[in-house]
Amino acid sequence: MSNTIYLEYNFKVDPVQPASDILTAELGNVLFESFVETEDGIQAYIRKEDWHPGILDDIHILKNPLFTITYELKEIEQENWNATWESNFKPILVSDKCVVRAPFHDKPQVxxxxxxxxxxxxxxxxxxxxxxxxxxxxxxxxKGKSVLDMGCGTGVLAILASMKGATQIDAIDIDNWCYLNALENVERNHCEQIRVQEGTAELLVDQKYDIVIANINRNILLEDLPSYVNCLNKGGIVFLSGFYEQDITVITEKCVGLGLKFEKNLKKNNWVAVKYVF
Structure with a gap:
């Protein structure tokens, strides 16, 4: 793969929340694909080939008088990404049971x-x-479940599903860099049950799963939900995230129309994750 050039936007946001979350969501809708939280805002990354001079014209929060948002722009090559990431990345502890860390962090007791x-x-x-x-x-x-991780990114969700005993896992992402990165992380964590694929919901033909995981933005979820449900076994579970609390109504309406039933949701800083059953 050729060495792709990325553009880095370093946004300074005042007040930081909830503006940083809103900014991240809006940038994600215009092909920004990676984000790093900073003390005073976010760093956002987009491939240079996807960038155009008016890329920020439809980012509404930049025009919101309630927030002061400034930014600096520079080019960054993929080979420099690790140095950027390592300077910001700290281990993440989830429910006192799971740690997501880098190879250079100490091994935890979890x-x-x-x-x-x-x-x-x-x-x-x-x-x-x-x-x-x-x-x-x-x-x-x-344990013993078949799982789909749609929009897998780093593969972290598929990896935890594997560690929890899933026996067949498909991890799919449309982005080539995510696909390659997920392959590396799956191998690093010795998860032989995970098959990583590059592509879209078109890959789901003739597939069946007990659990579907999709952490993608609202519009893609609404478009692809029929494909997810079509490959879900009866009694299966769908976990969705990538959208705000105010979006639950439209997402749930779509899910109910496809035969799913809302069961519960989690909320964190206005972002939500929702569980549906089939």
């Missing part, structure tokens, strides 16, 4: 020790949506 190098991929556990999805996986029985 039930589930996940070692990742996210590079340009989303899913370190720092973001509220990933953290809540990890909570859901920790709280549910995955």
């Amino acid at each position: 039930d589930y020790d996940i070692v990742i190098e996210p590079k340009m991929s989303f899913g370190t556990g720092h973001h509220e949506t990933t953290h809540m999805m990890l909570q859901f996986i920790l709280d549910h029985d995955f």
